[in-house]
Amino acid sequence: MPLARPSIRQFCLGSTLTPFLYPSLSEACALSIARRFLVSRRVPLARCNSTATESANSHSDSLHTQPSHLNPTPDNYTITPFADRCILTVEAGAGGHGCVSFLREKYIEEGPANGGDGGSGGNVYIQAVRGETSLHKLARRRLMKGGRGKNGQGKVKGGERGADVLITVPVGTIVREIQRFDPIADEIEEQNRFESERERRQRMRRRKPKAEENVEEEAESGVYRKDKWLVFPGMVPSELNRLTFPPLPPPRKSHLAALQPQAPIWLDLDKHMETPMLLAAGAMGGLGNPHFVTPNIYRPMMATRGDPGMKMALQLELKILADLALVGLPNAGKSTLLRALSNSRARIGNWAFTTLQPNVGTVVLDDHKGRPKVIKRGRDGAIRDNFTIADVPGLIEDAHLDKGLGLGFLRHVERAAVLAFVIDLSAGDAVQALKLLWREVSEYETMRGKEQNAETERRMVTYRAKRSSATPSDPSDMIDAPDFDTSLEPLEFIPTTPISAKPWFVIATKADLSETQENYHRLHQYLDGVNKGGEPHPSGRANAWKQNIQAVPVSAIKAEGVDVIPQLVMDLLEE
Numbered sequence: 001m002p003l004a005r006p007s008i009r010q011f012c013l014g015s016t017l018t019p020f021l022y023p024s025l026s027e028a029c030a031l032s033i034a035r036r037f038l039v040s041r042r043v044p045l046a047r048c049n050s051t052a053t054e055s056a057n058s059h060s061d062s063l064h065t066q067p068s069h070l071n072p073t074p075d076n077y078t079i080t081p082f083a084d085r086c087i088l089t090v091e092a093g094a095g096g097h098g099c100v101s102f103l104r105e106k107y108i109e110e111g112p113a114n115g116g117d118g119g120s121g122g123n124v125y126i127q128a129v130r131g132e133t134s135l136h137k138l139a140r141r142r143l144m145k146g147g148r149g150k151n152g153q154g155k156v157k158g159g160e161r162g163a164d165v166l167i168t169v170p171v172g173t174i175v176r177e178i179q180r181f182d183p184i185a186d187e188i189e190e191q192n193r194f195e196s197e198r199e200r201r202q203r204m205r206r207r208k209p210k211a212e213e214n215v216e217e218e219a220e221s222g223v224y225r226k227d228k229w230l231v232f233p234g235m236v237p238s239e240l241n242r243l244t245f246p247p248l249p250p251p252r253k254s255h256l257a258a259l260q261p262q263a264p265i266w267l268d269l270d271k272h273m274e275t276p277m278l279l280a281a282g283a284m285g286g287l288g289n290p291h292f293v294t295p296n297i298y299r300p301m302m303a304t305r306g307d308p309g310m311k312m313a314l315q316l317e318l319k320i321l322a323d324l325a326l327v328g329l330p331n332a333g334k335s336t337l338l339r340a341l342s343n344s345r346a347r348i349g350n351w352a353f354t355t356l357q358p359n360v361g362t363v364v365l366d367d368h369k370g371r372p373k374v375i376k377r378g379r380d381g382a383i384r385d386n387f388t389i390a391d392v393p394g395l396i397e398d399a400h401l402d403k404g405l406g407l408g409f410l411r412h413v414e415r416a417a418v419l420a421f422v423i424d425l426s427a428g429d430a431v432q433a434l435k436l437l438w439r440e441v442s443e444y445e446t447m448r449g450k451e452q453n454a455e456t457e458r459r460m461v462t463y464r465a466k467r468s469s470a471t472p473s474d475p476s477d478m479i480d481a482p483d484f485d486t487s488l489e490p491l492e493f494i495p496t497t498p499i500s501a502k503p504w505f506v507i508a509t510k511a512d513l514s515e516t517q518e519n520y521h522r523l524h525q526y527l528d529g530v531n532k533g534g535e536p537h538p539s540g541r542a543n544a545w546k547q548n549i550q551a552v553p554v555s556a557i558k559a560e561g562v563d564v565i566p567q568l569v570m571d572l573l574e575e
């Protein structure tokens with residue numbers, strides 16, 4: 001009886017049966033069909049080729065060759081956009097213009113002025129919220145601008161307010177002001193100076209002849225300023241020349257401006273905020289023509305323009321990048337561990353520097369997946385139901401001299417609350433690997449300490465009014481410069497807790513591989529020695545953190561042994 005033809009899928013799954021099912025096909029032809037099927041299913045060729053798979057995963061047993069969340073195919077990943085600092089231009093909304101209009105009815109041809117005032121501009125607020133982990137969205141936007149107020153209209157209709165803007169940032173963001181441009185504040189300052197000058201002149205006037213006094217008063221009023229006044233639309237230039245303008249109304253600020261943080265802004269948003277905080281109040285709208293009615297001028301032909309909004313360049317920076325940072329040599333299995341602990345889809349590959357930028361994953365402590373429920377209260381008393389992990393690119397020897405992916409990533413390590421040193425048990429002496437990692441980390445710490453001492457003044461925020469002549473020392477340091485001034489220099493990073501003072505533990509990965517027990521045993525003994533004081537702390541610092549340093553053996557690829565990590569991290573976060 002002839003054999004029923006199996007589907008191509010059956011064919012591929014049972015490739016050993018191929019010669020029996022397709023006796024007429026040559027082996028090469030059968031392989032080519034199988035290859036085409038796998039390619040159509042987007043399984044990369046390296047995996048189709050059995051020899052390539054063997055070499056890539058030579059150390060993994062057959063269980064690991066099955067693609068899964070922890071042993072994904074090369075294209076099964078997503079890159080999380082990430083930025084830990086950015087420069088953002090914040091612009092409060094400008095006010096709408098006042099309106100020049102007159103009542104006109106059937107029997108009132110030339111009625112009184114009835115132009116409405118312009119609406120005030122939108123405010124800019126900031127709010128630190130849980131759940132945000134990165135500043136990349138703001139880094140991309142670069143400008144946050146409140147809406148402009150609408151212009152006033154006839155029949156004394158005031159303009160609508162501009163739309164408010166809310167900047168949401170992760171908890172732990174520091175906001176520092178680099179530059180500010182506030183034309184109205186400058187005008188108020190100018191006005192105050194003028195007032196005091198006028199008082200002084202009034203005192204002098206008592207001695208002056210009367211004629212001179214009148215000349216001065218005339219000079220103060222009646223000046224047409226294009227940036228301040230709006231005139232009746234149909235007015236021709238000759239009429240404009242004949243028009244007498246009243247003195248400009250004094251510069252005004254919205255009442256909300258009193259709630260703005262004091263300049264220069266320095267905010268440490270280290271708690272979840274229930275309500276937003278005002279950063280920049282919208283500018284005031286212009287005044288309609290009824291404001292300029294005087295006993296002499298019944299039909300004023302002018303209104304004022306809305307004020308421009310204030311502009312600020314702010315540097316936003318994450319103080320704490322994540323609760324836990326995974327520090328390890330390249331290929332140690334950090335990304336696999338992140339996948340095992342969270343729903344992250346960090347890229348995994350059996351080569352060094354698979355990870356090129358930090359991945360931040362969130363570990364939900366009770367997501368009904370069998371993980372133990374860990375109930376801990378944070379410092380603010382709120383129950384913590386998650387923590388974040390940063391998988392940073394691998395460190396290599398001399399990373400502190402900016403080798404490999406270098407200093408940028410040591411900076412991320414500096415910004416985590418707890419450190420987990422990820423050591424590959426199958427890649428040589430675990431104790432040596434741990435010492436190497438600590439050497440790099442503590443060399444970096446020493447270097448940072450020196451830098452900070454030398455540049456104390458530079459670290460302080462200096463408020464530069466209006467234009468700054470400073471040029472950045474390194475053009476590559478210019479991150480997302482806002483458009484209102486290209487000469488902005490990013491501020492120095494804020495110093496955090498020294499790395500050696502942070503709580504840490506060791507995660508010994510690839511414990512599923514054979515002959516790793518001995519290596520783990522040596523590592524355990526070494527850490528025991530450090531705990532008891534028999535061995536010096538690997539950082540070589542006297543005041544380094546060493547309270548029951550633990551080593552957790554895990555097989556990240558099988559998700560074995562990783563369950564104890566959340567509890568351990570939560571305990572260390574309390575330290």
Ligand SMILES: Nc1nc2c(ncn2[C@@H]2O[C@H](COP(=O)(O)OP(=O)(O)OP(=O)(O)O)[C@@H](O)[C@H]2O)c(=O)[nH]1
Pocket residue numbers: 059060064071328329330331332333334335336337347348349350351352353354355356393394509510511512513554555556557558
């Ligand atoms: N047998 C075994 N293999 C593992 C384990 N964890 C990771 N691997 C393998 O080790 C290789 C490297 O894993 P990654 O997670 O990409 O390593 P990484 O530390 O993130 O590497 P970089 O990003 O380059 O620094 C991959 O082939 C993983 O499948 C484990 O627990 N057991």
Ligand SMILES: [Mg+2]
Pocket residue numbers: 334335336347348354355391
């Ligand atoms: Mg990685």
